[in-house]
Amino acid sequence: MCRHLAYTGPAEPLGRLLVEPPHGLYRQSWAPRRQRHGTVNADGFGVGWYAEGDPVPARYRRAGPIWADQSFADLARVVRTTALLGAVRDATLSGADAEAAAAPFAAGPWLFSHNGAVAGWPGALAPLAPGLPPGELLALEARNDSAFVWALVLNRLRGGREEPSALAETVAEVAAAAPASRLNLLLTNGVTLAATAWGDTLWYLSRPGGGTVVASEPYDDDPRWREVPDRTLLWADRTDVLLTPLKDAAPADSPEAPAHGRPATTPAPASAPAPAPAPAKEPRT
Template structure:
């Protein structure tokens, strides 16, 4: 129901990562190659990036399709970063949240995106409401399923959990309540990437010591791309990628996957 991407590497213009590759995230907004659910990602888009020396990311989000925003094309040509998270959105349900519903969601140093859906939303997630303090419910950034998933993840991060635990436990709680949920989550603080593959495609490409990208699908045909198995936790940095089974969310990945 979306396509998203997180990239860490040498500082470069946003457009080099998001628009120039032959099957870029920009192109995936109208012509994804491996999207299993939905066909066109035209219900909004967003980009978050980190500037050198500033741990709090900037964001640019809009309610319409990325191809219709000429201002973004100009911005992507000149804004440079070494850490980016971006998404193009295919809405689960029609709604009036507009730009507020477009990933990446943000809080402090974190950027977050959800590729997937909670079938039966919001009824299917009602049992999870008690996991959030009232102030967090009242502070939801939008009224859609992805914003609620983000609120649960953020609550765990603020409680001191590591990203791999916060994402893993959130996914497992959701699938117990709504077993048909698709929960590919993507989280970064500008230094590391944490992701889950649950119900949709996820790939990574790494040149250890230089750059790493984690994405819903490859943006080119480079043979370095590797598909992440379903029900997997991924952690990544510029040094490489580690994988662990998601069923055991407390597991610490030990073997690098290159």
Template sequence: MCRHIAALGPARPLGGVLVEPEYGLYRQAWAPRRQRHGTVNADGFGVGWYADGDPRPARYRRAGPIWADQSFGDLARVVRSEAVLAAVRDATVAGADDEAAAAPFTADRWLFSHNGVVTGWPGTAVDLAATLPAAELLALEARCDSALVWALLLHRLREGEPLGQALADTVLQVGAAAPGSRLNLLVTDGERIAATAWGEDLWYLKDRPELHVAMASEPYDDDPAWREVPDLTLLIADRNDVLLTPLKEPLA
């Protein structure tokens, strides 16, 4: 499916996280090393970041492959941030949503990405969608499984659920409604990153001079400090600590 990454650290150009590493997200668009589903991530891409003093993230997305966008190179070279979330997309099914279906999705102070698939889409989405108010359904950015998962999570966050609980509850809800779904989710508010490993690979890296913590579909270099996350796990990280908590798999 997709490849994505979120990172916190000292301010640095976006390209330092996404382009410069030997096996960074830019290269993962056409040559991922650990992708088990799909081969090329050319159905869109996006990057979100936080500017100093502004809690709401900025975002740049396009419908085509990242390597074909000549503007992205300039943006990645000059835009600096302490927090970034980015993704390259391999679409679950063909659709007409173009860049609206490309992560990161955003609302309020949040950035969100989904690597995986909701099985049986769109048939399995009916019961899930019924749990949302009509106004939130009408506000969906795209008609894809990732956009619905984001809407379910955002609803919980706006209802006041803590980040980790909201993420875990969303994965368990979707997993119960659509067994066999792959639900690796990434979300950040610029100060923390939360993620789930649910049917797809997930890795994290912490405490390098240029980086506090990163969570990614696959390592962007061969540093042995990368740690693979066990399946069915919730991660919560800030600039100091990473906490791993097992998730309870719902009965099929």
């Protein structure tokens, strides 16, 4: 059910984070090691990144599998960035939205991805639609659950919520309306990362020399990868990773909410990576 990854840190080529690692997002499109729902993520992909001096990210998205796109391989080799968000997609339901349904979704300085599925979509979230401005509903990029969840997050961001609070409140709202949903959300503004672990795997890596990676699963066997416990909110920048149980995450307008959206806690104890399964066969192009 999709895989995603975000990075903030020193400038790196896209390919060094997405393509070159032995179990990177590129390989996760056909051979994820820790994906609990679905097996092949070939229903589209996308990557968004930030150019120096420009707070608005660029995006490259396609409706087909990442391994079949030779243009992306060339792009990933030469484009460098200090922050990115990439995703490969396993569609919950078939649709006609093509690359518009592929993460990352974007608005202003933000990039967003959803790894999971909303149970009972679309009926389960119909009661939440009146809470969005009509213009935002009409402007949805795609008619899928992830695009709607992004609209809920974006509405909170535009209303003044900090990134972690916007994610935490959206997860609480959607989970209340559709309790069996899987809601691993990932958001970046080009400097910091915010994410939720809710029903699927989430890991992070603090890289030597600065830089933080947050991903659905480790892209290599570096022992410094740490797993995020389920039902946890993550906030990270280039040097710090802070974890908060979602039930303890304070709304942005509450007296307990920390400044700049940083969860008021320290990293939770993390487990060591599980042994890697046997490699899968390469896809046919």
